[in-house]
Amino acid sequence: MFKDKTIILAVHEYADFSTTIRKSLEQLGFTVIELDTHQPLFKYKNLTQRFHNFFRKTFLKDRNYKHQLKQKAIEEQLLQQLESHTHVDYALLIRADILPESVIDTIRKKTDLVAAYQWDGLDRFPIIYDYIPRFDRFFVFDSKDLSVEKVRPATNFYFDYLKVEDNRTEEVxxxxxxxxxxxxxxxxxxxxxxxxxxxxxxxxxxxxxxxxxxxxxxxxxxxxxxxxxxxxxxxxxxxxxxxxxxxxxxxxxxxxxxxxxxxxxxxxxxxxxxxxxxxxxxxxxxxxxxxxxxxxxxxxxxxxxxxxxxxxxIKHKYSFTNWITYILNKPPYTTIQLPK
The missing domain is CATH 3.40.50.2000 (Glycogen Phosphorylase B;)
Structure with missing residues (x-):
């Protein structure tokens, strides 16, 4: 279905969920460029940076400087991962609010179609409101968020490629x-x-x-x-x-x-x-x-x-196979609706 197509995958780090999605995409023929969104172990680059943080925290009561340094380190890590890729067919970003704006903009420049899925209500991480206009297709799973301009409905899904043995016992x-x-x-x-x-x-x-x-x-x-x-x-x-x-x-x-x-x-x-x-x-x-x-x-x-x-x-409509074809607008697929 997606043979010889490339896709950038970035997923909020949760229970190694990105690995399961990557395997599912590969089953469908994708070559997957998976961004490592894990926060790197932070180290000060030099003594000047360490002293600057101490000064700001102690005398200016600024406790955000170290956080900003960590965010900058994540940004540099992700941009480096993207550097070698010049053209990509698709991008799938799940919880795009975890990504720095510069990373999303870089993906945008390299990719034909960029889709994002927010599997939390928009108000839980409101920075995502600023990101929505950057995407070709943006999906929400909560019907109350459908009033936001340029968003589309989707649900979560189940993985239809997985062959996990049903090992139930007689005991309920x-x-x-x-x-x-x-x-x-x-x-x-x-x-x-x-x-x-x-x-x-x-x-x-x-x-x-x-x-x-x-x-x-x-x-x-x-x-x-x-x-x-x-x-x-x-x-x-x-x-x-x-x-x-x-x-x-x-x-x-x-x-x-x-x-x-x-x-x-x-x-x-x-x-x-x-x-x-x-x-x-x-x-x-x-x-x-x-x-x-x-x-x-x-x-x-x-x-x-x-x-x-x-x-x-009906079951197929909520499978990963139908979900990804719908998200990427690659017919045939069954449109996923949310009840209003």
């Missing part, structure tokens, strides 16, 4: 893996308690490196992760589960990857995101919307109900 099993957010604690505790009451085993694993958060995680009876696991390792856990648990971020309505994974890999899911009911793949046999006031009997009925088969054309 529900799982959650994520970073620590305080607002999730009580919800996850309530979900785990209700599932336990109806005989469903839960595996809730939460990442944190802060001592007081680790104590809370352990006091709730959850497993603590001291390092993030890669996205593909997370998918291995997904494939061993019958049910996924999804507690969405409060300040946006966009669908998490967990919801699309449940769709693509034929899993049931419990989610707090009520917006999922407005999508064409929603079936109450497959998706339990967790709200206050539901009964344990309702949850048990959901667990016991046979799953509802989703039409293949």
């Amino acid at each position: 099993h529900a799982s959650f893996v994520g970073s620590y957010f305080e607002y999730r604690n009580q919800i996850l505790k309530d979900i785990a308690r209700q599932l336990l009451n109806i005989g469903v085993k839960t595996d809730i694993s939460i990442f944190s490196q802060r001592n007081h958060e680790i104590e809370i995680i352990q006091s709730l009876g959850f497993a603590h992760l001291d390092t993030t696991i890669s996205y593909e390792d997370n998918l291995t856990r997904t494939m061993s589960s019958d049910i996924l648990i999804d507690v969405h971020v409060n300040d946006h309505k966009g669908l998490s990857f967990r919801i699309l994974e449940a769709l693509g890999y034929d899993k049931k899911i419990i989610t707090t995101n009520t917006d999922v009911m407005r999508y064409d793949f929603y079936q109450p046999e497959n998706i339990f919307v967790w709200t206050t006031g539901h009964s344990t009997a309702e949850l048990k009925a959901f667990i016991d109900a046979p799953p509802k088969k989703i039409e293949q054309y």
